[in-house]
Structure formats: C-alpha cells, structure tokens
Amino acid sequence: MLSMLRTLWIVFRHAFRRRVTYQYPEQPVPLPPRWRGRIILTRDPDGGERCVACHLCAVACPVDCIALQATEDEHGRRYPEFFRINFSRCIFCGYCEEACPTYAIQLIPDFEMGEYNRQNLVYEKEHLLIDGPGKYAGYNYYRVAGVSIGGKGKGEAENEAPPVDVRSLQL
Amino acid sequence: MATIYVDNKPYVVNEGRNLLQVCLSLGFNLPYFCWHPALGSVGACRQCAVKQFKDEKDKRGKIVMACMTPAAEGVRIAVDDEEARQFRETVIEWLMANHPHDCPVCDEGGECHLQDMTVMTGHNYRKYRFPKRTYQNQYLGPFINHEMNRCIQCYRCVRFYQDYAGGQDLGVFAAHDRVYFGRHKDGVLENEFSGNLVELCPTGVFTDKTLKGHYTRAWDLQTAPSVCVHCGVGCNTTPGERYGLLRRIHNRFNHDVNGYFLCDRGRYGYEFVNGERRVRTPLLKRDGALGPVTRAEALTEIGKVLSGPAVLLGIGSPRASIESNFALRELVGPDRFYDGVSARERQLLSAMLSTLRAPGVHSPSLREVGEADAVFVLGENLAEVAPMIALQVRQAVYRSTVPMGERLGIPAWHDSAIREAIQGRHGPLYLATVTGDKLADVATRSWCAAPDDLARLGFAVAHCIDPTAPSVSDLSEELPGLAKEIAGALRSAQRPLIVSGPSCGSLAVVQAAANVAISLSAAGAQHAALCYDAPECNSFGPALLDGHGLDEALQAAKSGSVYAAIVLENDLYRRADRAAVDAFLEGAEQVVVIDHTVHDTTKRADVVLPAATFAEGDGTLVNNEGRAQRFVQVFKAQGDVQESWRWLGELSRTAPSNGAWQNLDHICTRIAETAPALGEIARVAPAATARFLAQRIPRQAHRYSGRTAIGAHVNVHEPALPEDPDSPMAFSMEGFPSTCSSALTSAYWAPGWNSVQALNKFQAEVGGPLRVGNAGVRLWEVAEGHDHKYFEVIPPAFQSREKEHLAVPLHHIFGSEELSVLSPSVAERAPASYVAVNFRDAEALQITDGENVQLVLDGIPYRLPVRILPDLPSGVVGLPSGLPEMSWVKLPGWGKIVKEVPA
Ligand code: SF4
Ligand code: SF4
Ligand code: SF4
Ligand code: SF4
Ligand code: FES
Secondary structure, eight states, X not given: OHHHHHHHHHHHHHTTSOOOOOXXXXXXXXXXXXXXXXXXXXXXXXXXXXXXXXXXXXXXXXXXXXXXXXXXXXXSOEEEEEXXXXXXXXXXXXXXXXXXXXXXXXXXXXXXOOOSXXXXXXXXXXXXXXXXXXXXXXXXXXHHSSSOBTTBOTTOSTTEEEEOOTTTTOO | OEEEEETTEEEEEXXXXXXXXXXXXXXXXOOOSSOBTTXXXXXXXXXXXXXXXXXXXXXXXXXXEGGGSBOOTTXXXXXXXXXXXXXXXXXXXXXXXXXXXXXXXXXXXXXXXXXXXXXXXXXXXXXXXXXXXXXXXXXXXXXXXXXXXXXXXXXXXXXXXXXXXXXXXXXXESOGGGOEEEOSSSOOOOSTTGGGHHHHSSSSSEEEHHHHTTOOOGGGOEEOOEEOOSSTTOOEEEEEEETTEXXXXXXXXXXXXXXXXXXXHHHHGXXXXXXXXXXOSOXXXXXXXXXXXXXXXXXXXHXXXXXXXXXXXXXXXXXXXXXXXXXXXXXXXXXXXXOOSOHHHHHHHHHHHHHHHSTTOOOOOHHHHTTOSEEEEESOOHHHHXXXXXXHHHHHHHHTTHHHHHHTTOOTTOHHHHHHHHTTOOOOXXXXXXXXXXXXXXXXXXXXXXXXXXXXXXXXXXXXXXXXXXXXXXXXXXXXXXXXXXXXXXXXOSSEEEEEXXXXXXXXXXXXXXXXXXXXXXXXXXXXXXXXXXXXXXXXXXXXXXXXXXXXXXXXXXXXXXXXXXXXXXXXXXTSOHHHHHHHHXXXXXXXXXXXXXXXXXXXXXXXXXXXXXXXXXXXXXXXXXXXEEEOOOSOOSTTOBOHHHHHHHHHHHSSOSOOOOSXXXXXXXXXXXXXXXXXXXXXXXXXXXXXXXXXXXXXXXTOOOTTTTTTXXXXXXXXXXXXXXXXXXXXXXXXXXXXXXXXXOOOOBTTBOSGGGGGGXXXXXXXXXXXXOSOEESOOOOSSOOOOOOOOOOOOOOOOSXXXXXXXXXXXXXXXXXXXXXXXXXXXXXXXXXXXOHHHHHHHTOOTTOEEEEEETTEEEEEEEEEOTTSOTTEEEEESSOGGGOOOOOSEEEEEEEOOOO
C-alpha cells in the first residue's frame, strides 16, 4: 500500500519536471558533433576527390556494405570509378572512417535516411560525394604521398628532396 | 642432421642450411628481405639478425645475420633476445626513413612483405623528420610498373633478373644512399621472366601493370587453383577475379613444376578471358549471319542434325581439357573422334608420346630439369617455346658448378660467394638449334643448323654413347668431334638430360633425341632423362584418347558422304591448309563450334556454343611431362557460358547416347573406365563431395570485402550463392580454408604473413615441397627394363638448293600462341611478321634488312619484310610461327624468295 502511494507520488512529481521529449520531426534533434550518421565522401582543399580507392574502408567494414573500383586519371591520380554503400546493411559503426588514410570517408550527424523502398538505401558516389573537405579541412593526401600526379612531380611533395641524379657516378 | 639451440631449446635441423631458413622452417617469425629460397643468401638487408652465443656459459653473445650463418651442430642462438629484437626494429626504421607515404595508392598494399615485416618488428612510428630521398621512375614496357621511391635496396630484383633468369637489362646504378634499380634508360624489360619481379620484390617498386589497369586488392580477389594454358609445361597458377573480370595471374607454388616462378606469357596472357572476342551467348547462323539465340534454340537446331542421317565428326583440341575431348569422343564415337592437330604435329606428338612411355626412358618433372648436371638441347629454342624449361636449364648449368664452390668450403646457399668462386663458369650445356638461342650465354657450345643436320648430330651422339645405335655416315667436318664431346659430357654426368621437342617440325629431331636417351639408358646411365616440350597445354590429352588425324576428317569433304562436324575449342585454320578447311566446313550439313573466342572457324559455323575458359570452368590438362593437373573454376561466367564438356553432355542427352554425366566427377569416372591411359584422372584432385570439417573450401579470402554491396545497385537483396557441383570449393568467403590438398589451394595466408611469402608456413622446409604434397598426378612412371629399339631412319645431310630455301618455323614467346596474343599487353610485345634470312643468302639474293620480298610457299605468295638473322644456316629461312596474320603455313617446306621490283 505504502509503496503504491509512493509510486503514484513519484509519477505525479514528474509532471512538473523539465520535458526531455523532443517533438521530432517538428522540432529538430540536437546532435553531438561526433554523432555517427550518414556517410559522405569529401574533397581535399584543392577540390580534388579525397578518396584514393585504397579499399581499406571496404575491408574494415564488418558488414561488407562498401564496394568500389579503383581507376586512375591520365596523370596517375587514383580515385574510385564507382563507390557504393548499401545503407540498408550499414550499422554506422564508423570503422570505415577510422580505417580511411585520407580522411575521405566521414560519418556526419545526419540520420534522416528513412526510405519506403529499401533499394533507395543504396548510395552511389554521386550521392556520397560532397563539395568540401568536412573534418580535417587542411589535409591533402596527395601532397604527402610519394606518387606523382598531375601538377605534382617527383620530389615535389611535402618534405621531399629533389629526385636523385642516378648518373652522378658517370663522367 | 644437426642439433641447434634456439632460445635455449634444442631442435634437430637439416645441416648445410643457413639459420634463417632453419628458423623459418621451424616456424619462428624472423623478419627478412634479401634472402629467398630460390635465390639463396647475400646478407644485403641486415634484417634477419639473431644473437649467437659461443656456448651455454656465454651470456653476452653477438649479433649475426641468420641468413649468413650456417646451421652447424651445436649452434646456440636467440631469436627472442631484446638486443636482437631492437636491432631488427632499428633496421626497419632505417629502411622506412625514406619510404614514401604510399600504402593507400600502392598496388603492393595488402600483400606487402615490407608491411608484414614492419608490423612484425614492431616499428610503429616514424621519428625521421628530414626530407625524403626521391627517384624518377622508368617506363619498363607493358608488363611492369616502376615506382622506385619504395625501394629498400634488398637487391632481390637484380639477383633474380641477372643471376637467376639471365637478363641483361636491369641493374643497379649510383652509390650509397642513392642506389637505383632499373634500366640504363627507359624501355621494355627484355627478359621473358620480368613478371616475377612483381612477386619477388618485397615492396611496391615493381608491380603488375595489367592489374593496375583494373586494380583490385589481393584480399578482394576470388581465386581458385589453376593451370597455365599458354604452353605445354603446365605451370600452376592462381588467377584472381573480381566483379566478373579476371584481374591477374599469380604463381601457385608447385615444387615439382614451376616452383616460385612463371614466364611472362603465362602471367600476362590472361586478358583474352576479358577480351572483346569472347563468345558470350549461343550464336546461330540465319540468312548467312550469326546472331545470338537462346540456348534452347541452339540446342534444338543441333538436335535436328544429331537425330538426322548425317555422320557426326568430332574434332577435338589440344587446348581443350581432357574432359571436353572425352565428352566429344563419347558423343561422336571413338571412330569419328579426331585429335584436331595438323598431320605433322600429330606425327611428332605420337613419336614423343610413345618414346616417353617406353621402358627405360624417364620423363623428368620441371624441377628435375633444373637438377640435371649435363644438358643437351636438340632443336628447341627453349626461351621461346617453353620458357620455364629454359629457366630450369639455366639453373641446371649453374647448380652443377655449386660443388666447385663447396669444395672451397662455401655452403650452397651462400649464393654471392659461390658465384664469386666459380667466376662465371657453368656446367655442360650443348645447344643444337636452328637459330641462335637465349641460353647461348651459358652454353658450352652452341651450334646452328638445318633440322636434318640437327637430327644427324643427335643420331651421331647416340652412336658415340652406344655403338649399337645406328651410325651416321659422312658427317661434315666439325660434327664428329662435337658429337664425341657431347656424348662424353652426357656419359660422365650423374643426371644427364636431353631436351627436345616438336618446334622445328622435324620428326628426325624428335627421334634423334629419343635415340640419345635410349643410348644413355642402354649404356647404364641410372638417372638419364628425356624432356620433350609440348606445344599446347593439353597436347598429349587428345593423343592419349587415341584420336584420329585431322586430315582424315578433312578428307570427308571429298568423300561425298553426308556429314556434320562438331569442332571443339579449335580454330581449324591454324591447323591445316585454308582451302581444305574451307571445303570441309562448306561440305558439312552443319558445323557446330564450341569455343570461347571468335576466330575464323567460328565465323563459318552454323551454331556456336559459348565455352568456358580455364577461369570459368573445371577440367584436367596433361603437360609435357605426362602430369595430369586440374584447373578449378575461378568464377561463374555470366549467361550461358559453360564448360565444353557440359555442352557436349547436354547434346548427348538430346541424342541417344550414354554420356549422362552431370558433373566433373561423373565424367572423370567414365574416363577412367574407358581410357586406360587416363586411369588416374580421378585422383588428380579431391572429388566434389569432399568436405573439410564438414565445409567447403572458400574461394574468397576471409577479408573479402563488399559482399553486401557488390550487386546492391541491381538488387538490394543479396542473391543466393552459386552452386559448384564440380569441386569442393565454394564461391564464398565462408567455409573452412583448408590447405590439406594442394590441388585445391590457391592462396596461402598465415597470421602476420599477407604476402606471397606466407607460403613458408606451408612447406615442410622453406623452399621445399608443400607439406601436403604437390598437385598433379603423373600418368606414367618410368617402366623397368630397357627398350633398345632405336629409330633407324637417319635423314641425309641438308643440301641447300639453288633457287629455293627451306622455310622453318621460328617461335616467339609473345605472338606464337593463339590465346595469349589476344591480351593487349602480350600483343604489344609480339613481332610483326617477317621472313628471316642469313647474311650470305641475303647478299646472294641482293636483299637488305627491312626490305619487302615475296616468299612463295606451296604456291601461296606471302609479302614480308626481311629480317637478317646471322645465326640462321645458309639455305634456310625462318618464318614466325602462329602469328595472327599468318596462322597456318605448312612448315618446314621449300619456298622461293622473289625480290620485289619497285613499281
Ligand atoms: S559505418 Fe561501419 S557498417 Fe557502415 S559502412 Fe562504415 S564500416 Fe561499414
Ligand atoms: S578508405 Fe578512404 S581512401 Fe580508401 S577507399 Fe575508403 S574512402 Fe577511399
Ligand atoms: S611498398 Fe608496401 S609498405 Fe611501401 S607503400 Fe607499398 S604497400 Fe606500403
Ligand atoms: S626494387 Fe624491390 S627487389 Fe629491388 S632492391 Fe628495391 S625493394 Fe629490393
Ligand atoms: S635476409 Fe639476412 S641479411 Fe637479408
């Protein structure tokens, strides 16, 4: 008897507490910046695609929902020919972002991805690629890597000496 | 055997090895770079450091390189020693100081020995903050990509290229921290084994350029054990597929066959599988044009003729599997099954086959070729027709000098010291070929002559070895001495080897080689061997099924009978005279061609059925040694593509016949029952019902990615996995990755070992055979007794003719083989057609290099540019064999060179 009254009292008291329920969707949900939601592909500060098609995100993905194919432009810059994420399988674990050596793939605080048709949850590169760098705004992988690409020859990356003169021993 | 102590535990090991090999064989994870089981030690990388102690009481010890220290009795070392461990970590740190930040875009990544070793030593963070050294890359041709920044100066590449494979155009340049591995200038790497650099280089300096064109990480490839289809040696391969495209070929270790290596034709010929000339659907001729139809329509159309009055002729193929040839034989009946090779080749093959199966003659495995201590090559330009045999002959002449070094107290594994000690000397190698050979740099003597003269030399050698062998009368001046010298070298060797084959189209050459082998066995040589190379991947297969000659089939056109023909994976225009084939195909009621690639014969067919290539089907091939080897389907092809034997099985179900097989095992059982020579075929690989811990063996690595996204753009619901009724493997990453049958293992992996060197963990001794035995079954072993029946017909000496020249075939590793040349990279290396003439003949004819002439052969004129070939004997001209533009020329044959008169 006493415990029932006590319970009633507690419930009654809650009627005067501050509301924690959000009236979603009328009222937007405030999301913490590190929320792991929809996945995007970003661009480096020069506007080039950041993803170098290394397949590390794909292999890290526990549900294997990333598939891509590498290709190269005429100067040897590697990028994905296609890049597909099947969001109907994704568990938003963030392993792909963690594996990515170029900060290309990032999870953003957006979860509003509901679809009536499951097929629409398959995102291709055109749905994933944004026009900015997202997090780590300054990072540009190809500025650090040793491979040459259009506009960056051997020895022109960050902290690189000019190419060795192989014929230095010849007179 | 010796007892050594590692980390204070005693181990019994093979004496005469180095500590690195021993430690790896015992299962220790000791990092290394420069050592390779096939190349021996040089001690260049300083990575394999261990601590050696004088005795039990020695607590200080000293750091030594394991690969440079003999595993002698009582040696005490510590692998797990703090100082040694730190040393190894520091060495990696130095190697990494200049290493670029490339892994994400490096094709080696994921199967990189440097990545593995870096992780193994525990070097995690770079401390080096100064500018990194950089290099310019070189263009190295269509096979190899060069990214020199990634080099760690282990010297493996040049040691393989120069010392092992005999290449000249890859070297080391500059000095100290600027050494450079490349060519003297940009250009195509000439050596026919350059592709092995991809697997040998422990980093991403040399990578597969064709793979780069459709790059896929190693863990994403679906693979299955396979066999190379581009010559008769039958090297074991691992093809890798992704998204329905064949991506690359890697070596698959088979200690008895190809060991660690492949030739460039085998590695880069694969792209015909993805080619535009593939047949992907059944085709039916309507109103004179072939067009796609459904499989039911095609089968009905064929069924009409099968149940009709026409006699059904089946033409087999040396490039189709045993199973497919057999299925054809079952459908048409043994009397109407033809082997599908030219009359001359048939004659040569049957002479070779009967010699190899005769008692007293040993047909060596490729490994045994490399262990011979005196070699006599008769008629074959090995580097062009069977490159891997050439590679092993090169090892044989090197290895037979190793005892010289050993007498000086240098162990056999101490590669650089041995080479220093022997100063370029090599074991006895005699080359008798039509034109100069790539092995000439290590030959004791080489001699170029017309095929008949080569044969005469062979017969003379046999007579010198065994006087009861037929003798050769009136040998020209230099020959008796040469024959005696060769006979002497073969007689005094422990393991003499004769290498010959059909490539110069001369029966006499094949028989002369047989006589030499028989004479050695008659003279009591215990370990003499005779190695014939075979032109195609299954040349001996149709012959073992007792096929009739193709020419007999072609006669049908003249006989006036009503006939229909089923042509199995064969372009008849490469086998016989164009007019005869035309008449045969036109005279037939119906021509059915089952093949994977469009060629002249498919164009004239009434029905074409799409066949599976080696990558899309299962089957068995018999190599030049008589070894039956299974290739397992790598991936399911789209649409109606299936193995030829499956098509033929379906056809026989529409006709009254008994070929009611449903899968590979059924047909193998049936072969074993009907063809006694192939009784072992079912033993070649485990049956499809075999299970390993109640599971199938996965074709995909456990890290295979994208399973739920690959087909999601078509349908978000994942389809069921394809069934495999023919092998115990699954088209999946699930299953039990058993390595207990080498015939079913395509990729080796062990924790911490992601590169090809994971293989170490699966060999009883690193570098030796696989723990579970090597794949393949030899169909015959050397029978007891001696068959002293010599071939008696000795051709007269070659006489050059006044107005005519003897045209002989010249083979090209890139270009002469039908399928590999459909690969763009191989096609880029193929020569344009030409006629080769020697200096004197050119002078007499007043023609110069590059000039166009007419060569009239059998009444057919060929307009060809002249190529001056100094080694060619007088009176002989050479024509490239098998090039797409002149695929059939009856060679050897007499032809006339007519100088073109400028218009
Ligand atoms: S968040 Fe996790 S499940 Fe989703 S794509 Fe990335 S790795 Fe895969
Ligand atoms: S890990 Fe990053 S760079 Fe690599 S493929 Fe994925 S998104 Fe691209
Ligand atoms: S060679 Fe190996 S370690 Fe170096 S960049 Fe390539 S994958 Fe990375
Ligand atoms: S190129 Fe490769 S094999 Fe050659 S020295 Fe450098 S790392 Fe070694
Ligand atoms: S492996 Fe021993 S020094 Fe290189």
